[in-house]
Amino acid sequence: MTTSIRKLSRAIVPAFLSVAITATGSSAFTFPWPASSPTTATATTPSSDAKPPAAPADAVTAQPGAPLPPIAHRIVGGEFDFIAWDGSTFTSIGSRFGESPKVLARDNGMQVTDRLHAGDTIHIDNRHIVPLEGSDLIEVNLPQRMLFHFADGRLSGAYPVAIGQPGRQWQTPTGAFKVIQMREDPTWRVPASIQREEEADGRDVVDEIEPGPDNPLGKYWIGLSFPIIGIHGTNHPVSVYSYRTHGCVRLHPDDIEALFNAVDLNDSGVIVYYPVMLAQLDDGRVFLESERDIYRRGAGGIDAVKALAQAAGIDNLIDWIRAGEVVDEQEGIARDVTLKSDRAGGAPADSIAATTIERTATVAVQASRRLIAAALPPH
Numbered sequence: 001m002t003t004s005i006r007k008l009s010r011a012i013v014p015a016f017l018s019v020a021i022t023a024t025g026s027s028a029f030t031f032p033w034p035a036s037s038p039t040t041a042t043a044t045t046p047s048s049d050a051k052p053p054a055a056p057a058d059a060v061t062a063q064p065g066a067p068l069p070p071i072a073h074r075i076v077g078g079e080f081d082f083i084a085w086d087g088s089t090f091t092s093i094g095s096r097f098g099e100s101p102k103v104l105a106r107d108n109g110m111q112v113t114d115r116l117h118a119g120d121t122i123h124i125d126n127r128h129i130v131p132l133e134g135s136d137l138i139e140v141n142l143p144q145r146m147l148f149h150f151a152d153g154r155l156s157g158a159y160p161v162a163i164g165q166p167g168r169q170w171q172t173p174t175g176a177f178k179v180i181q182m183r184e185d186p187t188w189r190v191p192a193s194i195q196r197e198e199e200a201d202g203r204d205v206v207d208e209i210e211p212g213p214d215n216p217l218g219k220y221w222i223g224l225s226f227p228i229i230g231i232h233g234t235n236h237p238v239s240v241y242s243y244r245t246h247g248c249v250r251l252h253p254d255d256i257e258a259l260f261n262a263v264d265l266n267d268s269g270v271i272v273y274y275p276v277m278l279a280q281l282d283d284g285r286v287f288l289e290s291e292r293d294i295y296r297r298g299a300g301g302i303d304a305v306k307a308l309a310q311a312a313g314i315d316n317l318i319d320w321i322r323a324g325e326v327v328d329e330q331e332g333i334a335r336d337v338t339l340k341s342d343r344a345g346g347a348p349a350d351s352i353a354a355t356t357i358e359r360t361a362t363v364a365v366q367a368s369r370r371l372i373a374a375a376l377p378p379h
Contacts, residue, residue: 068304069131069272071312072279075287075334076148076158077126084120095241096252097126098146098160103331127334129277129289130155138179138231138259138269140249142172143291144277144332145241147231147249149259156262160241162234162250166294170246172271173226179267181223181230182260185211218253220260224269232256243294275299276327278308279334286317289334290327302327 082093090112094101105112108122116122131141134150141148142163149157164172188209209215218233231249233256234240240252249271251259275291276299286309293299302324309315316339323337 068276068278068300068308069274071308071314072129072131072133072277073281074130074133074155075127075279075281076130076155077128077334079123079125079127082122082124084116084118084122086118088116088118088120088122090114090116090122092238093122093124095160095238097124098128098241099124099126100332103333125333127287128158128332129279129287129334130158131272131274131277132270134268134270136267138263138267140172140269140271141277142174142271142273143275143294144289145243145291147251147259149262151262157255157258159251159255159259162240162242162245164245164247165243166296171295172229172245172247172249174271174273175226176268176270177224177226179222179263179265179269180225181221182263182265183221183223184260185219186215186217186221186232187211188215188217218256220256222256222260222263231259273297275330276301276305277334278305278312280312280314280317284317285336285338286314287334288318288323288326288337289332290330291332292330299327 077098082097084093090101090105090110093099094104101112104122104124105114107125128144128146130139130148131144132139132148135153137148137150139148139150140146140161140163145161145163147157147159147161148155149159164170211219213235216235218235220233222231224230229247229249231251233253234250237252240250273295275293275297277289279287279289281287288305290299302320305323305327306315306320309318319337319339322335326335326337
């Protein structure tokens with residue numbers, strides 16, 4: 001079966017979808033505003049006075065100096081091999097699977113600028129901690145550049161995203177929101193601020209861009225109760241998993257289609273800012289994920305991780321030397337920081353990873369409209 005997956009795969013399907021390395025049974029821009037006339041019929045019209053929902057009860061307000069969420073209990077993604085084809089680059093692979101191109105290249109013994117060839121085997125580790133749990137929730141963690149969708153109490157999707165640029169003008173805002181608009185084939189009316197930016201850069205300035213291959217919103221737009229930002233697709237997929245939008249949350253075309261079909265008007269969501277996350281899985285292992293503090297709001301550092309672990313009573317389970325390395329390296333991958341003596345008492349890591357990859361491949365084949373993930377057991 002592994003061989004057939006290698007031969008058939010000509011498109012990338014993220015290995016996140018509906019996969020959680022946990023023993024629980026619960027589960028998986030621009031700065032645009034589309035034209036006023038929707039092209040997709042909706043059951044109800046968003047209320048003009050719609051207010052964003054309250055943040056989830058277990059959420060920690062993403063304020064400077066308090067960036068750590070509660071202890072998490074779920075990880076998505078896994079470790080697997082991907083078979084490159086002509087035109088593959090570390091940037092294109094990393095943007096699709098949600099892993100830093102530099103880390104991806106380094107872990108494969110290469111440089112990010114090295115040329116890949118068809119048939120090259122690239123080992124991927126795109127494990128990410130799910131910071132918050134929700135019943136029906138769209139959750140975006142900005143430093144992580146990940147969007148998680150909960151439906152009917154289960155994690156139904158996990159997607160890499162692009163977020164707003166680090167400059168203060170274009171940072172993606174944090175807080176609770178509601179979905180107030182859903183449009184297929186949107187027209188992008190270019191805000192005056194972006195027009196001025198394009199003019200200053202010597203680019204052609206346009207007032208609006210009609211639906212089609214040149215539209216940076218892609219095919220789907222999900223408008224939020226935040227002022228003039230939303231979640232949308234892109235005509236430049238390699239830009240996903242970056243910090244280059246004008247405030248919106250940008251998804252790969254396949255992922256925005258899946259999300260668009262899974263959400264409804266008035267659905268709730270929250271955008272948070274958690275550069276450092278700590279998780280304890282049901283098998284007892286502890287994972288730590290550290291991201292760049294891209295908006296410079298304060299990451300807390302190892303002292304904050306220790307305080308969180310002590311409050312949860314798991315500080316004695318953690319290899320603090322390894323944890324310090326993970327915090328400092330800011331690789332954006334959930335790393336196992338369990339003390340070796342404790343790690344030995346749980347399920348073998350290789351068997352857990354292999355089981356996860358089998359589930360990843362199965363879900364991808366069943367749920368990705370015939371796109372097949374080239375997911376192989378770890379070596």
